Amino acid sequence: MPLARASRPIGVFDSGIGGLTVTRALMERLPFEDIVYFGDTARVPYGVKSVSTIEQFTHQIVDFLLQHEVKLLVIACNTMAAVAADSVRRRVSVPVLDVIDAGARNAVATTRSGHIGVIATPTTVNSNAYARGVHALNPEARVYSQACPLLVPLVEEGWLDHQVTRLTAQEYLRPVLAENIDTLVLGCTHYPLLKPLLAQEAGPTVRLVDSAVSVAEQVAGTLIELDLANPQRGEPNYRYYVTDIPLRFQTMGERFLGRSLKHLEMVHLGN
Amino acid sequence: MPLARASRPIGVFDSGIGGLTVTRALMERLPFEDIVYFGDTARVPYGVKSVSTIEQFTHQIVDFLLQHEVKLLVIACNTMAAVAADSVRRRVSVPVLDVIDAGARNAVATTRSGHIGVIATPTTVNSNAYARGVHALNPEARVYSQACPLLVPLVEEGWLDHQVTRLTAQEYLRPVLAENIDTLVLGCTHYPLLKPLLAQEAGPTVRLVDSAVSVAEQVAGTLIELDLANPQRGEPNYRYYVTDIPLRFQTMGERFLGRSLKHLEMVHLGN
Structure with a gap:
């Protein structure tokens, strides 16, 4: 039955x-x-x-x-x-x-300034799917995306709080943070393991959106x-x-x- | 015909x-x-x-x-x-x-001290194939292996002369260099692109064996x-x-x- x-x-x-x-x-x-x-x-x-x-x-x-x-x-x-x-x-x-639809919805609900950063793998970024998801809900929002191909191997190496990971995150986040974002979407399921490090590098004015949650x-x-x-x-x-x-x-x-x-x-x- | x-x-x-x-x-x-x-x-x-x-x-x-x-x-x-x-x-x-048989032969021909380092992917290191190849030719040689899972993604990111790559190489090479090797086998086909950086980090007393060559x-x-x-x-x-x-x-x-x-x-x- x-x-x-x-x-x-x-x-x-x-x-x-x-x-x-x-x-x-x-x-x-x-x-x-x-x-x-x-x-x-x-x-x-x-x-x-x-x-x-x-x-x-x-x-x-x-x-x-x-x-x-x-x-x-x-x-x-x-x-x-x-x-x-x-x-x-x-x-x-x-x-x-x-995860993309859910992350985009949560980002739109979270942002105050309408400036949203997205970090993800190169394919996800190139697909432009987060930007489409965000703009379908709020055409005024601005989405700034950054491909971070090294973060997955760094997580898999277990370097979750390592100087190399910190420098890599700084390099990837620099152009996104320059856009005065107040919300950062973790657009890859590996990234929740880096949440403490990414929160530190993004600073207290940026809220992290975990697409898994x-x-x-x-x-x-x-x-x-x-x-x-x-x-x-x-x-x-x-x-x-x-x-x-x-x-x-x-x-x-x-x-x-x-x-x-x-x-x-x-x-x-x-x- | x-x-x-x-x-x-x-x-x-x-x-x-x-x-x-x-x-x-x-x-x-x-x-x-x-x-x-x-x-x-x-x-x-x-x-x-x-x-x-x-x-x-x-x-x-x-x-x-x-x-x-x-x-x-x-x-x-x-x-x-x-x-x-x-x-x-x-x-x-x-x-x-x-590439392993060729790299092992070249390493045995190159070393003077008999202390050989091998850097490679985790699977290659776990297979112990370089150590077997070296010992088949010279049972007296010592092989020190180090898995370097991050070097492939770093090469693919194009960070061939980047501070993150240098720090990562230092971390991976530290235990191998501590064994006083005089020969270092680049046991992955991505690594020849890092030859200048790896040669600097290994220092002038270590000869690099490129398994592609x-x-x-x-x-x-x-x-x-x-x-x-x-x-x-x-x-x-x-x-x-x-x-x-x-x-x-x-x-x-x-x-x-x-x-x-x-x-x-x-x-x-x-x-």
């Missing part, structure tokens, strides 16, 4: 392990929801791939999660959200939320609105699927998730 | 574009040889993937190059050389040279030995196949190759 819709899990996916920061925010905001996570660790990073390749990979992942009867999909990867969110929405009948808040609202909140009050069920289990995966994954990572399974998608 | 063996191209492959530094060394050392390059840019980087995934991907690439009738294969990727060189040699009948020298010797040197004296034919053409590929590729990158074609392998 199929599960009642509200009792089904939330599907969360990312190109790798960065989306575990979104999963963590969901666990904290919605402690009774089951979650199925998919990370395409064999083909990460997506941020340097072409649009057609990203779309193809994204559709394979969505098909996999739909087979697991998810009630709602969260695109927890800024690159996939920037490039493939529209085509995912056309493909599926469940609600699809994504923003999307968790949006999911909570959507579940209530559509009467899809899980009625269970026991311990939720978390499952993690990846396409590869690379070196240091467990350590890194637990750092992102903020808790132990159990029920991990490796699967193959199309190669 | 099939080409005479000596007139066939050399096949060079890598997980991405790093192997273009090996291609460049081959072009300079063997200016009459045709070259077919394969870069698996859709699935790069391999350095963070599991052994079985790397083997599977490597075999797909080798099969592709054999269809192009190559007379010799060069594994221009330290990760693939570390993990999959033996299984490639068992699979094919053409000679297979690789080392393997080109080995290819030259093998072609003479097996009577496979191309008799043509006209302009050679260079072709490049990649599985994706990511952002900034042309700029980055030409920086690695040291010349313009023409005849580039995108192909699909198994996904």
Whole structure:
């Protein structure tokens, strides 16, 4: 017998392990929801791939999660959200939320001056998706974007409070801060781990918008609105699927998730 | 009519574009040889993937190059050389040279003290392949390895002479230099672009071994030995196949190759 819709899990996916920061925010905001996570660790990073390749990979992942009867999909990867969110929405009948739309909405709600900075991977910046999301809500806002390709490898190296990371952040933030922003969107799921360092470098006048927290808040609202909140009050069920289990995966994954990572399974998608 | 063996191209492959530094060394050392390059840019980087995934991907690439009738294969990727060189040699009948074997031989020929440093990606270091290669030739030698996961993204960012790169190199080199090495192997095909900076940080008493130059020298010797040197004296034919053409590929590729990158074609392998 199929599960009642509200009792089904939330599907969360990312190109790798960065989306575990979104999963963590969901666990904290919605402690009774089951979650199925998919990370395409064999083909990460997506941020340097072409649009057609990203779309193809994204559709394979969505098909996999739909087979697991998810009630709602969260695109927890800024690159996939920037490039493939529209085509995912056309493909599926469940609600699809994504980190870019959520981050853009939160940024518009947060800013006073209307000057918003966005830091992200090169593909996300080039897609211009945050600027489109912000301007759809507030055509007067100004968005200043900066690609930060080194921040992901610095997080994965674990240099979360290191002089090299600080200098790199200073270099990336300099042109954005020069625009007198009052809000800075962390447009990559790796960046929440750098929040203390980025807050220091951005200074006290800049408010940080964490798109992981923003999307968790949006999911909570959507579940209530559509009467899809899980009625269970026991311990939720978390499952993690990846396409590869690379070196240091467990350590890194637990750092992102903020808790132990159990029920991990490796699967193959199309190669 | 099939080409005479000596007139066939050399096949060079890598997980991405790093192997273009090996291609460049081959072009300079063997200016009459045709070259077919394969870069698996859709699935790069391999350095963070599991052994079985790397083997599977490597075999797909080798099969592709054999269809192009190559007379010799060069594994221009330290990760693939570390993990999959033996299984490639068992699979094919053409000679297979690789950057690790070449770098290890050159290091043993270069060192006076017998203390050799190796910097590479985490997978290459964990494979212990350089230490095995060195000890097979000189059991008395000492090999000190250091994983440097940030150097590849720093090269790809183009920060070839940047304070952040210098600090990062200092941090990575510190434990290796403390072992009084006199030879440092650049165990990743991205690192030749950092040669000036690494030479400064390693100091005048340490000789750098560039595995791209080392393997080109080995290819030259093998072609003479097996009577496979191309008799043509006209302009050679260079072709490049990649599985994706990511952002900034042309700029980055030409920086690695040291010349313009023409005849580039995108192909699909198994996904």
